[in-house]
Amino acid sequence: MHTLGKRTLLFSSLLSGFLLVRAQHSTVTCDASSGGWIYNSLGQTPCLIFADMYPSCTEKSIVVPGLNESDPNASYGAPETDLECLCNTVAYDLISACAFCQHKPFLTWSQWTACCEPSTTPLVGK
Ligand SMILES: *[C@@H]1O[C@H](CO)[C@@H](O)[C@H](O)[C@H]1NC(C)=O
Ligand SMILES: *[C@@H]1O[C@H](CO)[C@@H](O)[C@H](O)[C@H]1NC(C)=O
Numbered sequence: 001m002h003t004l005g006k007r008t009l010l011f012s013s014l015l016s017g018f019l020l021v022r023a024q025h026s027t028v029t030c031d032a033s034s035g036g037w038i039y040n041s042l043g044q045t046p047c048l049i050f051a052d053m054y055p056s057c058t059e060k061s062i063v064v065p066g067l068n069e070s071d072p073n074a075s076y077g078a079p080e081t082d083l084e085c086l087c088n089t090v091a092y093d094l095i096s097a098c099a100f101c102q103h104k105p106f107l108t109w110s111q112w113t114a115c116c117e118p119s120t121t122p123l124v125g126k
Pocket of ligand 1: 068069070071
C-alpha cells in the first residue's frame, strides 16, 4: 500500500481485474472562489484527476480525501517511495492545486520529491 505521508490517510485498495465500475476517487469540492481554472474542461477537480492518474504506475487505486476543514495546517503528504506517477511536476501541481482550492497549505517541490530518485536530476516529465 502506498500512502502520501502520515498526516492524511489515503486509502488504497487493489483494483480488481473484474471490477469495471469506475469509482469516484475523490469527492473533494473545490471552493469556487479559487477560480474556474482549477477545474478541467470536464469540470473535474485536481483532486479527482490526481486520484485517476495514480494507478498508472502502481496498479492500485487511491481515494484523495478532503482535508480537515477545522485544521488550518492539514495538508497532503509527500510520496514515501519513488513512484514514477508521483515524482513529476504534473502530479505535484495537481495535488498542490487540490490543497490550494481547499485553502490549505501545500508542500514545496523539494519536500514533495524528498523520496524521489534520483534526487539530483530534474524529475520533470520523468
Ligand atoms: C480536524 O482538526 C481538528 C483541529 O485540529 C481536530 O480536533 C480533529 O480531530 C480533526 N478531525 C479529524 C477527522 O482528523
Ligand atoms: C498550525 O501551524 C502553526 C505554525 O506551525 C501553529 O502555530 C498552529 O498551532 C497550528 N494550528 C493547528 C490547529 O495545528
